[in-house]
Amino acid sequence: MKLFFGEIHDNTAILSEEESHHFSKVLRGNEGDKIHVTDGKGNLAEIEITSISKKAVEGNILNLKTDFEKKNYYLHVAIAPTKTMERLEFFLEKATEIGIDEITFLQTFHSERKNIKLERIEKIVQAATKQSLKAYLPKVNDLTKFNDFIKTNFNDFTKCIAHCEDDIEKTPLRIVLSENPQKILILIGPEGDFSRDEILTAEENNFTGISLGQQRFRTETAALQAVFATDWELK
Amino acid sequence: MKLFFGEIHDNTAILSEEESHHFSKVLRGNEGDKIHVTDGKGNLAEIEITSISKKAVEGNILNLKTDFEKKNYYLHVAIAPTKTMERLEFFLEKATEIGIDEITFLQTFHSERKNIKLERIEKIVQAATKQSLKAYLPKVNDLTKFNDFIKTNFNDFTKCIAHCEDDIEKTPLRIVLSENPQKILILIGPEGDFSRDEILTAEENNFTGISLGQQRFRTETAALQAVFATDWELK
Numbered sequence: 001m002k003l004f005f006g007e008i009h010d011n012t013a014i015l016s017e018e019e020s021h022h023f024s025k026v027l028r029g030n031e032g033d034k035i036h037v038t039d040g041k042g043n044l045a046e047i048e049i050t051s052i053s054k055k056a057v058e059g060n061i062l063n064l065k066t067d068f069e070k071k072n073y074y075l076h077v078a079i080a081p082t083k084t085m086e087r088l089e090f091f092l093e094k095a096t097e098i099g100i101d102e103i104t105f106l107q108t109f110h111s112e113r114k115n116i117k118l119e120r121i122e123k124i125v126q127a128a129t130k131q132s133l134k135a136y137l138p139k140v141n142d143l144t145k146f147n148d149f150i151k152t153n154f155n156d157f158t159k160c161i162a163h164c165e166d167d168i169e170k171t172p173l174r175i176v177l178s179e180n181p182q183k184i185l186i187l188i189g190p191e192g193d194f195s196r197d198e199i200l201t202a203e204e205n206n207f208t209g210i211s212l213g214q215q216r217f218r219t220e221t222a223a224l225q226a227v228f229a230t231d232w233e234l235k
Numbered sequence: 236m237k238l239f240f241g242e243i244h245d246n247t248a249i250l251s252e253e254e255s256h257h258f259s260k261v262l263r264g265n266e267g268d269k270i271h272v273t274d275g276k277g278n279l280a281e282i283e284i285t286s287i288s289k290k291a292v293e294g295n296i297l298n299l300k301t302d303f304e305k306k307n308y309y310l311h312v313a314i315a316p317t318k319t320m321e322r323l324e325f326f327l328e329k330a331t332e333i334g335i336d337e338i339t340f341l342q343t344f345h346s347e348r349k350n351i352k353l354e355r356i357e358k359i360v361q362a363a364t365k366q367s368l369k370a371y372l373p374k375v376n377d378l379t380k381f382n383d384f385i386k387t388n389f390n391d392f393t394k395c396i397a398h399c400e401d402d403i404e405k406t407p408l409r410i411v412l413s414e415n416p417q418k419i420l421i422l423i424g425p426e427g428d429f430s431r432d433e434i435l436t437a438e439e440n441n442f443t444g445i446s447l448g449q450q451r452f453r454t455e456t457a458a459l460q461a462v463f464a465t466d467w468e469l470k
Binding site for chain 2: 069090094097098099131132133213214215216217218221224225228229231232235
């Protein structure tokens with residue numbers, strides 16, 4: 001099964017410009033070919049190609065699945081980007097494969113990285129979505145200042161901040177997940193952790209301090225652990 | 236805390252030749268410095284450096300921890316190397332951080348990769364062990380033919396083969412882990428999965444076919460999932 005991004009209408013679907021180019025020029029697809037298209041919002045259509053131009057490949061819908069493999073929870077991870085982009089990119093790919101709905105990049109007190117390449121990151125998330133045949137495309141948000149982010153109103157979310165500060169009480173993630181949250185937001189700090197001030201400010205804003213276990217994890221490993229554990233416990 | 240590999244004797248410890256060089260030439264360490272040394276077999280010593288030469292940095296043991304953070308299970312993952320070495324290397328680093336005891340590389344029917352750089356892989360595992368401050372160094376075994384490997388006698392091990400073959404019955408990994416195995420061996424197939432013959436031969440050799448969930452995982456994601464789940468359920 002080969003999956004493409006595009007718009008899905010009543011009886012037809014149109015691949016995005018980039019995907020149209022990929023289908024016609026790179027894969028040299030033809031009229032009559034059958035492929036799958038998703039809008040990244042849960043719809044998955046099998047289509048038969050009816051017309052091909054450089055900018056728009058179009059087809060008739062043969063069958064349509066809505067809410068395709070919809071998870072029964074919503075996971076938002078906000079992460080301080082790692083110094084090495086490669087590590088962050090690997091996290092994004094794995095998180096997309098395992099199951100994540102929204103990703104925000106945090107600029108924190110100890111962050112070494114002050115910028116990210118959003119376009120490149122979106123491409124990685126899109127590729128992982130297609131490769132793992134998912135019909136939901138995770139939402140990617142740009143770098144946001146920690147203090148602005150935690151003051152955002154996250155209605156209905158169980159809000160957590162993972163940290164390693166010894167003398168601030170933490171709840172094991174396992175306990176948080178056992179309460180079966182429908183929407184969960186987990187903050188993952190940079191190399192060097194969140195600052196004490198950040199942790200306390202988060203708690204003032206109704207975040208629960210959590211621990212991911214006894215091990216010393218790198219940033220991207222901690223984030224992966226959070227994604228994996230949420231999937232394992234809530235799916 | 237800075238961790239080095241070396242030999243640990245009754246009252247003294249000697250860094251390995253490579254670590255001695257690293258300590259004296261790269262880090263420009265001095266006599267009197269206090270560092271931590273592990274033999275990779277569970278011993279962790281804090282030492283005070285007493286003598287420095289290019290090939291052997293030596294110190295007196297100030298305190299010694301045995302069975303340092305010993306896990307209560309033994310996990311052996313045998314994996315068909317991925318086409319892209321980078322993916323395999325990332326898996327090795329993450330698995331070491333989370334917890335793995337032994338890794339074997341499998342040459343399978345659908346394997347595209349026929350060789351691995353064992354020395355490079357050992358270096359990655361060593362670096363991850365040091366970085367995550369562990370006193371147990373995972374054992375790394377060279378590429379082994381699938382049919383030879385599954386006929387090896389794995390006494391006391393719960394033996395599993397993860398696969399995606401629809402019409403061969405599979406037990407969820409969750410069920411296998413709920414029986415609290417002390418020693419567990421999990422085989423992870425290549426892109427394109429194990430062949431039907433391989434799965435059947437494994438079952439003849441008392442391997443249980445397992446599923447890791449409904450998702451379609453890349454090889455290294457499946458392996459990571461197995462390591463995470465084992466840690467999450469058994470630790």
